[in-house]
Amino acid sequence: MSLLHPTAPPPLISVQNLSLTGRRGRGPETPIVTNVSFNVAEGEMLALIGESGSGKTSIALALTGYARQGCRISGGTLRVAGHDVLHMNARELHAFRGMTIAYIAQNAGAAFNPALPLMEQVIEPALVHHIMPRKEAVEQAIALFELMALPSPHTIGARYPHECSGGQLQRIMAAMALITEPEVVIFDEPTTALDVTTQIEVLEAFRLAMRQCGFTGVYVTHDLAIVAQMADRAVVLKNGTVQEEGSTGQILTAPTQAYTQALVAASEPHTRNHDPVPASAPLLDVRDILVGYGGITPEGRPVHTILNQVSLPVLAGETMGIIGESGCGKSTLIRAIAGIQPWSAGSMMFEGQPLAADINLRSPQQRQHLQLVAQNADLVLNPAMTVQATLRRVLTFYGEDASDNAIRHILDMVRLPAALASRLPTQLSGGQKQRVNLARALAARPRLVLCDEITAALDTVVAAAILDLMMELKRELSLSWLFVTHNLHALRSVCDHVAVLYAGHCVEFSTITALQTAPHHPYARKLEASVPEMRPDWLDGVIRQHGSKQDKAGPPPANGCCYMPRCPMAIAACTHTPPPVWQAPSNAFIACHRTAQELS
Amino acid sequence: TVSSNSVYSQTNSAPRHGGHVRAASTTGSLSDTLDPARQSMATDYMRGNMFYDGLVTLDETLTARPALAESLESTDFRTWHIRLRSGVYFHDGAPLTSADVVYSILRHKDPTVGSQVHYQAMAMRTIRADGPLGVIIELDTANITFPSVLGLTNFAIIREGTTQFDKANGTGPFTCAAFQPGVRSLALRNANFWNPGGVWVDSLELISISDDMARHNALLSGDVDIIAAVDPRLVALVRKRGLAVMESPTGTYTNLAIRQDVGPGRNADFIRAMKLLFNREQMRDSIYLGYCRMGNDQPLPPEHRDFNTHLPQTRYDPEQAKFLLSRSGYLNQSLPPLICSPAANGSVEMAVLLQNDARRIGLQLDVRRMPADGYWSQSWMRFPMGFGNVNPRASADMTFALSFASTAPWNESHWRNAQFDQLLVLSRSEPDEAKRRALYDDMQTLIHTDAGIAIPTFITSLDGYHPRIRGLRPRQGGQLMGYNFARSIWVDETDTAGGQP
Amino acid sequence: MMLSRPLHRLLPLRQTPVLLALFWLLLAVTGPLIAPCPPGEVVSSTVFAPISSTHLLGTDYLGRDVLTRLLFGTSSTVLLCAVATVLACGAGTFLGIMAALKQGLTDTLLSRFMDGVISIPSLLSGLVAVATFGSSVPVLVLAMACIYMPGSYRTSRMLALSIVRKDFILSARMRGEKTGYLVLREILPNMTGPVLADVGLRFIYAVRLLSNLSFLGVGLQPPQTDLGSLTRENLLGLVYGAPAVIAPALTIAILTVGLNLALDGKGQRQ
Amino acid sequence: MTARLGEAIALRVGASLVSLVFVVVAVFFITSALPGDVAEALLGQAATPDAIAALRHSLRLDQPVLLRFAGWAGGLLRGDFGTSLVSHQPVLSMVHDRLLHSLLLAGITTLFAVPAALLLGTLSAIFRNTVFDRTISLLTLCVVSVPEFLIATLAVLVFAVELHLLPALASISDIHSIGSFLAAFSMPVATLGCVIVGQMARMTRAVMVNVLSSSWVEMAMLKGISPAFIILRHVLPNVIAPLFNVIALSLSYLLGGVVIVESVFHYPGIASLMVDSVASRDIPLVQTCAIIFCAAYLLLTTLADIVALCSSQERTRA
Ligand SMILES: Nc1ncnc2c1ncn2[C@@H]1O[C@H](COP(=O)(O)OP(=O)(O)OP(=O)(O)O)[C@@H](O)[C@H]1O
Numbered sequence A: 001m002s003l004l005h006p007t008a009p010p011p012l013i014s015v016q017n018l019s020l021t022g023r024r025g026r027g028p029e030t031p032i033v034t035n036v037s038f039n040v041a042e043g044e045m046l047a048l049i050g051e052s053g054s055g056k057t058s059i060a061l062a063l064t065g066y067a068r069q070g071c072r073i074s075g076g077t078l079r080v081a082g083h084d085v086l087h088m089n090a091r092e093l094h095a096f097r098g099m100t101i102a103y104i105a106q107n108a109g110a111a112f113n114p115a116l117p118l119m120e121q122v123i124e125p126a127l128v129h130h131i132m133p134r135k136e137a138v139e140q141a142i143a144l145f146e147l148m149a150l151p152s153p154h155t156i157g158a159r160y161p162h163e164c165s166g167g168q169l170q171r172i173m174a175a176m177a178l179i180t181e182p183e184v185v186i187f188d189e190p191t192t193a194l195d196v197t198t199q200i201e202v203l204e205a206f207r208l209a210m211r212q213c214g215f216t217g218v219y220v221t222h223d224l225a226i227v228a229q230m231a232d233r234a235v236v237l238k239n240g241t242v243q244e245e246g247s248t249g250q251i252l253t254a255p256t257q258a259y260t261q262a263l264v265a266a267s268e269p270h271t272r273n274h275d276p277v278p279a280s281a282p283l284l285d286v287r288d289i290l291v292g293y294g295g296i297t298p299e300g301r302p303v304h305t306i307l308n309q310v311s312l313p314v315l316a317g318e319t320m321g322i323i324g325e326s327g328c329g330k331s332t333l334i335r336a337i338a339g340i341q342p343w344s345a346g347s348m349m350f351e352g353q354p355l356a357a358d359i360n361l362r363s364p365q366q367r368q369h370l371q372l373v374a375q376n377a378d379l380v381l382n383p384a385m386t387v388q389a390t391l392r393r394v395l396t397f398y399g400e401d402a403s404d405n406a407i408r409h410i411l412d413m414v415r416l417p418a419a420l421a422s423r424l425p426t427q428l429s430g431g432q433k434q435r436v437n438l439a440r441a442l443a444a445r446p447r448l449v450l451c452d453e454i455t456a457a458l459d460t461v462v463a464a465a466i467l468d469l470m471m472e473l474k475r476e477l478s479l480s481w482l483f484v485t486h487n488l489h490a491l492r493s494v495c496d497h498v499a500v501l502y503a504g505h506c507v508e509f510s511t512i513t514a515l516q517t518a519p520h521h522p523y524a525r526k527l528e529a530s531v532p533e534m535r536p537d538w539l540d541g542v543i544r545q546h547g548s549k550q551d552k553a554g555p556p557p558a559n560g561c562c563y564m565p566r567c568p569m570a571i572a573a574c575t576h577t578p579p580p581v582w583q584a585p586s587n588a589f590i591a592c593h594r595t596a597q598e599l600s
Numbered sequence B: 001t002v003s004s005n006s007v008y009s010q011t012n013s014a015p016r017h018g019g020h021v022r023a024a025s026t027t028g029s030l031s032d033t034l035d036p037a038r039q040s041m042a043t044d045y046m047r048g049n050m051f052y053d054g055l056v057t058l059d060e061t062l063t064a065r066p067a068l069a070e071s072l073e074s075t076d077f078r079t080w081h082i083r084l085r086s087g088v089y090f091h092d093g094a095p096l097t098s099a100d101v102v103y104s105i106l107r108h109k110d111p112t113v114g115s116q117v118h119y120q121a122m123a124m125r126t127i128r129a130d131g132p133l134g135v136i137i138e139l140d141t142a143n144i145t146f147p148s149v150l151g152l153t154n155f156a157i158i159r160e161g162t163t164q165f166d167k168a169n170g171t172g173p174f175t176c177a178a179f180q181p182g183v184r185s186l187a188l189r190n191a192n193f194w195n196p197g198g199v200w201v202d203s204l205e206l207i208s209i210s211d212d213m214a215r216h217n218a219l220l221s222g223d224v225d226i227i228a229a230v231d232p233r234l235v236a237l238v239r240k241r242g243l244a245v246m247e248s249p250t251g252t253y254t255n256l257a258i259r260q261d262v263g264p265g266r267n268a269d270f271i272r273a274m275k276l277l278f279n280r281e282q283m284r285d286s287i288y289l290g291y292c293r294m295g296n297d298q299p300l301p302p303e304h305r306d307f308n309t310h311l312p313q314t315r316y317d318p319e320q321a322k323f324l325l326s327r328s329g330y331l332n333q334s335l336p337p338l339i340c341s342p343a344a345n346g347s348v349e350m351a352v353l354l355q356n357d358a359r360r361i362g363l364q365l366d367v368r369r370m371p372a373d374g375y376w377s378q379s380w381m382r383f384p385m386g387f388g389n390v391n392p393r394a395s396a397d398m399t400f401a402l403s404f405a406s407t408a409p410w411n412e413s414h415w416r417n418a419q420f421d422q423l424l425v426l427s428r429s430e431p432d433e434a435k436r437r438a439l440y441d442d443m444q445t446l447i448h449t450d451a452g453i454a455i456p457t458f459i460t461s462l463d464g465y466h467p468r469i470r471g472l473r474p475r476q477g478g479q480l481m482g483y484n485f486a487r488s489i490w491v492d493e494t495d496t497a498g499g500q501p
Numbered sequence C: 001m002m003l004s005r006p007l008h009r010l011l012p013l014r015q016t017p018v019l020l021a022l023f024w025l026l027l028a029v030t031g032p033l034i035a036p037c038p039p040g041e042v043v044s045s046t047v048f049a050p051i052s053s054t055h056l057l058g059t060d061y062l063g064r065d066v067l068t069r070l071l072f073g074t075s076s077t078v079l080l081c082a083v084a085t086v087l088a089c090g091a092g093t094f095l096g097i098m099a100a101l102k103q104g105l106t107d108t109l110l111s112r113f114m115d116g117v118i119s120i121p122s123l124l125s126g127l128v129a130v131a132t133f134g135s136s137v138p139v140l141v142l143a144m145a146c147i148y149m150p151g152s153y154r155t156s157r158m159l160a161l162s163i164v165r166k167d168f169i170l171s172a173r174m175r176g177e178k179t180g181y182l183v184l185r186e187i188l189p190n191m192t193g194p195v196l197a198d199v200g201l202r203f204i205y206a207v208r209l210l211s212n213l214s215f216l217g218v219g220l221q222p223p224q225t226d227l228g229s230l231t232r233e234n235l236l237g238l239v240y241g242a243p244a245v246i247a248p249a250l251t252i253a254i255l256t257v258g259l260n261l262a263l264d265g266k267g268q269r270q
Numbered sequence D: 001m002t003a004r005l006g007e008a009i010a011l012r013v014g015a016s017l018v019s020l021v022f023v024v025v026a027v028f029f030i031t032s033a034l035p036g037d038v039a040e041a042l043l044g045q046a047a048t049p050d051a052i053a054a055l056r057h058s059l060r061l062d063q064p065v066l067l068r069f070a071g072w073a074g075g076l077l078r079g080d081f082g083t084s085l086v087s088h089q090p091v092l093s094m095v096h097d098r099l100l101h102s103l104l105l106a107g108i109t110t111l112f113a114v115p116a117a118l119l120l121g122t123l124s125a126i127f128r129n130t131v132f133d134r135t136i137s138l139l140t141l142c143v144v145s146v147p148e149f150l151i152a153t154l155a156v157l158v159f160a161v162e163l164h165l166l167p168a169l170a171s172i173s174d175i176h177s178i179g180s181f182l183a184a185f186s187m188p189v190a191t192l193g194c195v196i197v198g199q200m201a202r203m204t205r206a207v208m209v210n211v212l213s214s215s216w217v218e219m220a221m222l223k224g225i226s227p228a229f230i231i232l233r234h235v236l237p238n239v240i241a242p243l244f245n246v247i248a249l250s251l252s253y254l255l256g257g258v259v260i261v262e263s264v265f266h267y268p269g270i271a272s273l274m275v276d277s278v279a280s281r282d283i284p285l286v287q288t289c290a291i292i293f294c295a296a297y298l299l300l301t302t303l304a305d306i307v308a309l310c311s312s313q314e315r316t317r318a
């Protein structure tokens, strides 16, 4: 392809002084990325690190010669595998994309056409580039599905996107990228939206593919632990400029730039929650709640049970953490407490009063004192209302002081500058939106705030700031928090109590101190082990330990332990008897057939 | 302003048989019918004249001429003896007999038929056969002009016992090959027609295009050969393109009727003032571009043989009108609205011009334009001031009897004048032509001065045609030769100029 | 920013659609005042006269001054159609969003009713309204508004259906907000673009319906007139290329196209 | 799941029938409320009170409205649409030909207009905010806003009167060959096309822009698929439902809304029949026409809704 130099092989990807500009609607052009340069040698994996909105995706897209609607590549040179990307015509670009360079998008759920079966979409690059006939392409795709450890690789291709989980889609997308055996693969935050256990499966699949196909890669992420596992070198971006570039080890252990140092520091786990909570009557008492979707069977149970007999006491002034993998029912629980998801059995008490299942039947005071901060700040803020209009409405609605001063005070509480007040949500960064969302909840002067994965989409620095903020507010306003996450680090650093959910069952309930000591439920242990660490050999270790291909689980038994199919310690009783709940010496409540000694 | 007719109709060569002609008239709707009794629109009349014959026919000066009747005789003008032509056959082959005539005329008396001439038929006391070819009609009162009544298209003769009219079975010059209401009718020459010089073209298709522009375009593009009602504004253009326009001075008029039994019409000054407010010259020039004759507030047009030539012409006189109005006290009063409608040709324009002239002398007139459909049944003659539109009647007598006699059903201004009624009765049995004319003159004077009717203009009918169509002559009876063009036209195939003069 | 709120409130005035609408409204109000002649006055003995210094846009089919007629026609067209469109789209949008919000029986009943209304030919409804309640400007405006409301209802219901599922509506509902607030403050601002585009189209339809009604004789009463009727009554002038027919047609085009383009632009910016 | 779909479709169809009944009842009372009746319309200027009364009696118009409605509706249930009060012919036979003509015109127009509109809309969505897009937008708006009688008349003036290329009238009875067929239909179809293409193209663009900005279209481009292929294979299946809705709305106009085109070209369609029947107050005929328009509209929108139901069903199948 290019002339091989005897001493230093020329880089496969060479980016020189790349500048990108964007324009929103009819507004002026603003720079997104300025003067970015880096090289990637053949066979190397480069990580692009940086906060949300720093231009990572934009650069990754530029490598394929593509700029999003309203954006433009305004300068620089881009050479990828011998092609001058910026000077190709449309036909050459079509041949280049998908063939020489493949892209794995940030949000797999949105990147598949909802109206076409997955197999059609996966083999499409091979077909449009006339690499192989259809039959061969299907075989190749099935082989890749197997490589990606997808369940039932022979039939999964016939499914539609909505029939697969996020993790599965992410792996199918990887298969789609690899089917043409491209020279360069770009991963754009492929695991950000996944929970830790699924993340390991996906990362493992990538690893395997990298070994087998030997492509050059660019890996976009804001998770430093993943960088440590996947990349050889890293580029740190902030505000569209390169802050630092170096080998992964150097960046993670000896960063030279202040911003990189902050990033690394923020990803170190540390405890924020210092004061123990005084024991009191629970502020919110959830008892044996049963939630499901679909119709009601003749026995009075929902067709699809999501939450089964879950009980949670939340004390005043404490932070209760809920952890579990994707789809285990965390959001469902939050929604039930918030009154937008009816439950079919069980009860809830709030501030000593029974809490109606339907939000419309709750008293205004209950509504005011129980506030929800939802996961995706993008969707929860009205895109047509400015920050101050949003906040002012909440204040006036609950009869609070709605003056400019009050609004400024609330923005101040979430550490947002007052200048932001007149902006629309689209003009805010992800972290800012999440804070506005928080501010809106706080404006109601709540007693309990329900937080549904509010840090999942944020980079470490911003996420850390939000966690700090939560703890500060807890101290200042003696708020209670119900904190849902799948990030064990975050959980450890802020919570007083933790509930571990699996498939709608609360498998372990313990104090944060008890979480540090054995024994644990097998699932809790697995979660623990799945939290990525900065050690470069962590991923290999985990894979070695668990053996690969974990997602082979069948359906849980009708009357036994829900975790049985995946449990490495399952015994005969697990298949037919519901596990008993017992209290461990550490005060943790564990639902398992095994004893404390066996689990230690 | 009546200029000479197009040169083409004046080239005198002998008529020839043959050819297909397509003609477009103005109105056409679902209520198009082959039932002579119910025909009420121009297209209906034209179609009726193609398939049916009457006992008499009206010529270019509206004089009654025998048609199916060989003779009409009466001594007292009450009992009329009619002798039918022999050797006349219906399209289905049946011969014409007196029974057909009796049936055809008696039908009009049956209200469920919905006849347009029900009123006129009710004036006939008995109608009976007198032998196979003789008919005797006895009237309620004497009427010397009765033959013209029978000349009305509606009194066409149909086969005895006909109740279904999806096909026409008449004695006329054409047979009906196709009839789709509101769309078209196709006529083929009747080989057995009793009058050998009465029809020339082989086939004639009659369609109706109500959209003015579209009708002109059809003529200009050569899609049709003849159109009725050329707009005065397009006459020059049509002629410039080598097509001909025939101008027929007809007695059609659009008039303002002020009811004399209610509202301001009870005051003679008011009526007089309104008549003076009509700027007739301006209406002639801007509405009809000169294609009309000035009206003098009485219903006979200048070329009518009974026209009163001595009456002074009413002229636009705003000062006098203002004086009369202030004298009557209506100048500053709110007046009932002026009702007009596209249904009454030109009435909206007249109303607007009148309104503007009234505004100048400080009189506030509200113009209310009504929808065309339902105008005649819902608005006409129901409001204190409204416009009407009257087609030429077969005779002066009919005009007076239907629209001005105290008991007339269409006495638009609700005018009651005993002297007029008396003159009317006298005139009907006056055999002396000159004396009758004198009576008519007096009646016209009475209408002119007393009736609440303002007639500003008589409309000149304009019909456009391709020069290869020959035989068209203006008639007073209405557009396209009094709706009877089908019998006269012929096609000059040698004229290949195709629009180049 | 927060301190300069009065200024901020004036900001919408700088937007093109608003400016354009203001211009036409101004013309509508002042048009009859600056017209050179009375509207019914015959000023020339030539009909369909071409442009001249005495009659800037020539004369019409009766010899009246076209500029005068045009100013009067623009005035009534703009005023009537604007009011009718605003009424139709206001009510239609509100009901449409409400139906999407409430779902269930409200939605079904409203939608079926609107479907029924929409499928009755508009000319028939117009005729009947005027025949029953008499021909007056309020009746005309109301009839036009009723005829175009179902269309607007359909559009906004479709748009709102995807919005009411969004989380921010849920959070407003959790607060216990009333329907009116939800419709007007939470949902409507998120669909202004398409709704405005719809308003533009309905305005065009209203102009057209007004002229058709006038043609049938149930529209505006003389000497009032509207642009569509002006075009139609002077249609014969087309063969002479008379400004009497071209001017009102052009005015309609400029009025409606301009407004629509401006509204489109507004929609795109959102 | 298909049972659920079937149920939903049945519900939708049932709801449409309710609308139809509503319209039937509404139109009957609306037309009855119109001033004047068929007797007055028939007699016109010649009407005298006793003649009107007698004619009314013979047409049974002197019965109370409710009774007449009951009689008419009863006939309808037996499949009898009644007889015209004006021509005394069965309404169905009167409507039959006109409806066929209208369907023919609508069909041909659809054949040309829908692909044109979809193409224009799609192209301007692809090249959104470019000069091309703005030009198309301006053109479509102009065409929509100029009254159709002006467009039709201009077309006739140019092509029939000046150039003598096409006939000024689209008379069905003159059609004997393919050539004359094309000649007769080209101008009416073009005029109607102008009216509906503009609007359809604009709505298509809106639908398309929505889909084209989704991230899976971006992904498809990054796979190296050409734009035409993306539109055909990826975008089309996703926009079928909304596009069908757009098309349905426009097509329903082609039956009832074309009075002007019918009258300018002297085309015997059902819209002018309806206007005529209103003018002559021929209530059975008005009713039948209204039922036809309403049924056509409801059929089209119901179809669109069913397409939407089916395609959303496909996506939520789990
Ligand atoms: N059309 C546009 N005009 C102006 N700015 C834009 C436009 N599109 C995106 N931007 C901005 O460009 C910046 C870079 O966006 P990009 O998606 O590349 O960030 P990212 O680093 O991938 O962030 P994330 O971690 O959230 O994915 C963001 O601040 C974004 O708001």
Ligand SMILES: Nc1ncnc2c1ncn2[C@@H]1O[C@H](COP(=O)(O)OP(=O)(O)OP(=O)(O)O)[C@@H](O)[C@H]1O
Pocket (backbone or CB within 6 Å): A195, A293, A294, A304, A306, A324, A325, A326, A327, A328, A329, A330, A331, A332, A333
């Ligand atoms: N409306 C619904 N109808 C049927 N099933 C649903 C519905 N909403 C959610 N579910 C199912 O309920 C289960 C729990 O969903 P939930 O959103 O509570 O998960 P979660 O723990 O919040 O997951 P994540 O981490 O992905 O947010 C999932 O299997 C999901 O598929």
Ligand SMILES: [Mg+2]
Pocket (backbone or CB within 6 Å): A056, A057, A058, A106, A188
């Ligand atoms: Mg990104």
Ligand SMILES: [Mg+2]
Pocket (backbone or CB within 6 Å): A330, A331, A332, A375, A452
């Ligand atoms: Mg969730």
